[in-house]
Amino acid sequence: xxxxxxxxxxxxxxxxxxxxxxxxxxxxxxxxxxxxxxxxxxxxxxxxxxxxxxxxxxxxxxxxxxxxxxxxxxxxxxxxxxxxxxxxxxxxxxxxxxxxxxxxxxxxxxxxxxxxxxxxxxxxxxxxxxxxxxxxxxxxxxxxxxxxxxxxxxxxxxxxxxxxxxxxxxxxxxxxxxxxxxxxxxxxxxxxxxxxxxxxxxxxxxxxxxxxxxxxxxxxxxxxxxxxxxxxxxxxxxxxxxxxxxxxxxxxxxxxxxxxxxxxxxxxxxxxxxxxxxxxxxxxxxxxxxxxxxxxxxxxxxxxxxxxxxxxxxxxxxxxxxxxxxxxxxxxxxxxxxxxxxxxxxxxxxxxxxxxxxxxxxxxxxxxx
Amino acid sequence: xxxxxxxxxxxxxxxxxxxxxxxxxxxxxxxxxxxxxxxxxxxxxxxxxxxxxxxxxxxxxxxxxxxxxxxxxxxxxxxxxxxxxxxxxxxxxxxxxxxxxxxxxxxxxxxxxxxxxxxxxxxxxxxxxxxxxxxxxxxxxxxxxxxxxxxxxxxxxxxxxxxxxxxxxxxxxxxxxxxxxxxxxxxxxxxxxxxxxxxxxxxxxxxxxxxxxxxxxxxxxxxxxxxxxxxxxxxxxxxxxxxxxxxxxxxxxxxxxxxxxxxxxxxxxxxxxx
Numbered sequence: 001x002x003x004x005x006x007x008x009x010x011x012x013x014x015x016x017x018x019x020x021x022x023x024x025x026x027x028x029x030x031x032x033x034x035x036x037x038x039x040x041x042x043x044x045x046x047x048x049x050x051x052x053x054x055x056x057x058x059x060x061x062x063x064x065x066x067x068x069x070x071x072x073x074x075x076x077x078x079x080x081x082x083x084x085x086x087x088x089x090x091x092x093x094x095x096x097x098x099x100x101x102x103x104x105x106x107x108x109x110x111x112x113x114x115x116x117x118x119x120x121x122x123x124x125x126x127x128x129x130x131x132x133x134x135x136x137x138x139x140x141x142x143x144x145x146x147x148x149x150x151x152x153x154x155x156x157x158x159x160x161x162x163x164x165x166x167x168x169x170x171x172x173x174x175x176x177x178x179x180x181x182x183x184x185x186x187x188x189x190x191x192x193x194x195x196x197x198x199x200x201x202x203x204x205x206x207x208x209x210x211x212x213x214x215x216x217x218x219x220x221x222x223x224x225x226x227x228x229x230x231x232x233x234x235x236x237x238x239x240x241x242x243x244x245x246x247x248x249x250x251x252x253x254x255x256x257x258x259x260x261x262x263x264x265x266x267x268x269x270x271x272x273x274x275x276x277x278x279x280x281x282x283x284x285x286x287x288x289x290x291x292x293x294x295x296x297x298x299x300x301x302x303x304x305x306x307x308x309x310x311x312x313x314x315x316x317x318x319x320x321x322x323x324x325x326x327x328x329x330x331x332x333x334x335x336x337x338x339x340x341x342x343x344x345x346x347x348x349x350x351x352x353x354x355x356x357x358x359x360x361x362x363x364x365x366x367x368x369x
Numbered sequence: 370x371x372x373x374x375x376x377x378x379x380x381x382x383x384x385x386x387x388x389x390x391x392x393x394x395x396x397x398x399x400x401x402x403x404x405x406x407x408x409x410x411x412x413x414x415x416x417x418x419x420x421x422x423x424x425x426x427x428x429x430x431x432x433x434x435x436x437x438x439x440x441x442x443x444x445x446x447x448x449x450x451x452x453x454x455x456x457x458x459x460x461x462x463x464x465x466x467x468x469x470x471x472x473x474x475x476x477x478x479x480x481x482x483x484x485x486x487x488x489x490x491x492x493x494x495x496x497x498x499x500x501x502x503x504x505x506x507x508x509x510x511x512x513x514x515x516x517x518x519x520x521x522x523x524x525x526x527x528x529x530x531x532x533x534x535x536x537x538x539x540x541x542x543x544x545x546x547x548x549x550x551x552x553x554x555x556x557x558x559x560x561x562x563x564x565x566x567x568x569x570x571x572x573x574x575x576x577x578x579x580x581x582x583x584x585x586x587x588x589x590x591x592x593x594x595x596x597x598x599x600x601x602x603x604x605x606x607x608x609x610x611x612x613x614x615x616x617x618x619x620x621x622x623x624x625x626x627x628x629x630x631x632x633x634x635x636x637x638x639x640x641x642x643x
């Protein structure tokens with residue numbers, strides 16, 4: 001794996017001292033959120049494993065299905081679903097199957113997404129296709145999608161036909177938006193599009209990430225708890241702002257994060273030519289000759305890109321303050337999410353789960369993993 | 370991007386005790402509230418520090434935040450597009466003659482509640498799985514066990530002051546569990562609510578399959594009598610015996626019972642093996 005020159009990384013990190021200061025001085029600030037995520041994640045993973053068939057084929061299918069879920073994932077999506085359900089006075093039991101389905105679908109997206117991006121590492125280990133080959137990985141991703149159907153079907157005996165139908169509707173929309181968003185992003189890379197606007201980025205992020213990371217988990221949790229008696233649209237803006245802030249932070253970590261904690265190759269997004277907010281900002285603000293350099297770099301297949309070219313992109317991002325701009329946008333969106341939090345959850349009694357959801361907005365953008 | 374006091378962004382950012390964002394300028398970034406600025410100062414009061422970051426972010430996202438406004442507009446556009454698409458699907462559904470329901474308004478309400486595109490219809494196994502609305506003379510046949518009421522509660526008016534069952538998919542649950550190598554029976558009741566007798570029909574069962582893919586062969590489900598004809602407004606009892614083979618693994622086994630001359634009639638048979 002190719003690494004960025006350590007001096008370059010150190011130089012860029014000087015631009016973002018506030019976050020590091022905050023975490024170093026008060027390392028326990030996020031401990032309650034992390035602990036709650038860990039608790040929910042443990043419940044979900046254990047439940048998910050129970051849905052795996054204990055029969056052949058194992059070596060190239062069912063033994064590989066739990067690989068991604070068992071890696072140190074954050075468990076945001078099922079955690080949000082369950083916490084929202086409980087905040088609305090619902091039970092983990094009622095939300096569990098839907099939360100398992102969300103996690104299976106999420107990991108299916110990850111398997112395919114890593115392949116589509118050409119990513120080599122995920123959560124500190126080789127991606128599934130890097131380790132086992134493209135064909136095996138694609139099929140394992142497909143299996144995760146298929147396996148997500150069973151827990152959703154079992155909702156019928158727990159929640160009844162009406163809620164089961166509504167949850168299916170939520171999941172269908174969620175999955176379709178994700179593939180549409182992915183198609184947008186893949187299309188930009190394939191066509192070497194270099195004139196995207198911020199609106200384009202925000203729309204792609206809404207479709208690819210926000211519906212399935214934040215909006216639908218909250219909607220489904222509230223749906224289950226209330227039987228559909230609350231308007232689910234109260235979560236749309238909250239989930240969107242939070243999800244967009246989350247995605248920008250994820251893209252920032254890819255550039256300036258700590259590899260040991262982040263688990264993916266630092267700078268990998270630049271190698272991939274991923275259209276992040278930082279890249280789009282640089283493309284929209286740089287000089288014509290600089291833009292042409294970037295266009296040439298982005299037009300190459302990944303294996304033809306050179307380290308000095310990647311460093312040049314970093315330099316341009318530095319020159320136009322694109323990283324700090326993106327960080328500022330992330331914080332603005334997080335702030336908006338916090339305001340929307342009170343619209344979505346403000347009428348609920350105080351509870352640990354309500355507090356968890358509020359705190360997770362901050363954690364999502366201040367995290368380093 | 371310049372800070373409000375004219376310093377370069379780098380020196381402003383290097384000071385952890387200064388607000389990290391500049392005054393509103395080309396990037397559209399709003400200046401944090403003064404109150405927010407106070408909470409950012411390095412302070413030994415742990416409580417102040419804990420609430421500080423949340424207040425800071427609240428201050429950053431005023432209504433004039435451009436990126437937030439952009440995001441809000443995009444969200445509204447996408448939702449509106451989903452509503453339009455859902456209405457188009459709803460219109461198609463109303464015009465379609467492929468599927469007619471006794472209570473179309475119920476499903477229409479489902480469509481209208483959704484703000485997203487609905488392309489596939491997932492059939493409600495209890496309410497919609499088996500329905501015939503074109504006046505078939507078999508509509509009056511129901512199948513149940515001695516533990517069930519006919520129609521399982523799903524009924525509609527028959528136009529003559531009475532009711533008729535809406536659903537023809539019954540579930541016959543053997544009341545007690547059985548061990549491998551043993552047999553168990555239940556009584557199945559066929560009720561003919563029509564004015565004409567049924568044809569002579571025999572019954573058969575699919576394999577009974579457990580959640581772990583173990584099977585009890587269908588030929589181990591025996592019906593006594595093997596065929597039956599039901600006169601109008603009468604019932605006939607059929608004994609359903611399940612012979613569980615030796616070494617059948619424990620589990621809950623389910624299979625489908627059907628009748629040869631009553632193709633709309635079917636029931637799910639459920640047996641628990643200890």
